[in-house]
Amino acid sequence: MYASQLRDARPMVSGRAWERIFLGVSALLFAASTTATIALCASMSAMGEMPMPGGWTMSMAWMRMPGQTWPGAAASFLGMWVAMMVAMMLPSLTAMLWRFRKAVAGSGETRVGRLTALAGGGYFLVWTVFGMAAYPLGVALATMEMQHPGLARAVPMAVGMVVLIAGALQFSAWKTRHLACCRDLPGYCRTLPASAGTAWRYGLHLGLHCGRCCAGLNAILLAAGVMDLRVMAVVASAITLERLAPAGERVARVIGAVALGAGLFLIVRAAGLLQ
Numbered sequence: 396m397y398a399s400q401l402r403d404a405r406p407m408v409s410g411r412a413w414e415r416i417f418l419g420v421s422a423l424l425f426a427a428s429t430t431a432t433i434a435l436c437a438s439m440s441a442m443g444e445m446p447m448p449g450g451w452t453m454s455m456a457w458m459r460m461p462g463q464t465w466p467g468a469a470a471s472f473l474g475m476w477v478a479m480m481v482a483m484m485l486p487s488l489t490a491m492l493w494r495f496r497k498a499v500a501g502s503g504e505t506r507v508g509r510l511t512a513l514a515g516g517g518y519f520l521v522w523t524v525f526g527m528a529a530y531p532l533g534v535a536l537a538t539m540e541m542q543h544p545g546l547a548r549a550v551p552m553a554v555g556m557v558v559l560i561a562g563a564l565q566f567s568a569w570k571t572r573h574l575a576c577c578r579d580l581p582g583y584c585r586t587l588p589a590s591a592g593t594a595w596r597y598g599l600h601l602g603l604h605c606g607r608c609c610a611g612l613n614a615i616l617l618a619a620g621v622m623d624l625r626v627m628a629v630v631a632s633a634i635t636l637e638r639l640a641p642a643g644e645r646v647a648r649v650i651g652a653v654a655l656g657a658g659l660f661l662i663v664r665a666a667g668l669l670q
Contacts, residue, residue, distance in 0.1 A: 413508065417496065421489045428481035432627070435475045439622045447540065449548035449665075454622045457537035469530055475622075476526035481519065483631035484605070487638035488518060491577070495597060499589050510594040517598025518605070525606055529617060551665035557618040559658030561611030565651025571644055573608035577601070578643050609634055615654065 442460075444452035456475065459468040496511050540547040564570055606613075616630045637647040 431478040447547045448544040457533045480522040513594040514598035518602040521602025555661030562651045562654030564611035576604040
């Protein structure tokens with residue numbers, strides 16, 4: 396009888412141990428990525444920013460340092476981008492990966508940790524690709540702004556427009572649909588096939604929905620200051636709240652209203668600077 400009770404209790408103990416490991420690894424990854432992001436931002440800030448016509452400054456993230464090749468500059472940006480995305484997205488991703496773990500564990504699979512890590516890898520691969528696309532676009536815009544003072548003077552107004560459009564996007568059915576996909580795990584009420592292919596596809600699928608759901612908020616980050624810790628903190632908090640709060644759609648609309656107000660303020664301020 397005692398041996399039978401011990402066998403029955405062993406999976407429960409193992410499950411609790413895996414819970415602690417999962418949460419511990421997530422906390423360590425968050426701490427490491429946050430520390431790396433802060434250090435990289437401090438390093439960029441120490442280099443200074445380039446004053447531009449229109450009363451704003453250009454981030455060094457879009458510039459090549461002396462003696463640095465363009466592939467080296469792109470690699471540096473990508474490393475910074477990945478660290479930043481892990482720090483910003485991991486709080487909400489942890490809850491989604493936890494649901495994935497439970498769905499896979501329901502099949503009796505013993506490699507739950509490995510499959511969860513694979514799903515997380517697929518998720519951040521999508522964000523890495525987004526960073527690879529953002530860098531050449533950012534460099535091209537920065538080059539045009541440095542070559543054309545008139546274009547540079549219009550940047551504060553353009554930033555206000557980006558924030559305004561991002562705020563309006565928060566009220567759209569498109570946003571609501573992708574937010575629902577990010578909040579809910581397909582098949583959460585049943586088990587999922589415990590295979591590497593399933594985990595990888597789940598991570599990619601979630602990353603694509605997440606990227607589209609966060610398109611407006613990340614546009615604010617890119618436009619307002621990709622290396623600005625204050626903007627990062629605000630955007631990361633908004634993303635986490637709309638994913639994890641009980642009334643996520645309502646929170647998304649509140650965030651949209653705040654963004655609309657901020658966009659109008661920036662446009663009015665920019666119009667005063669351009670006069």
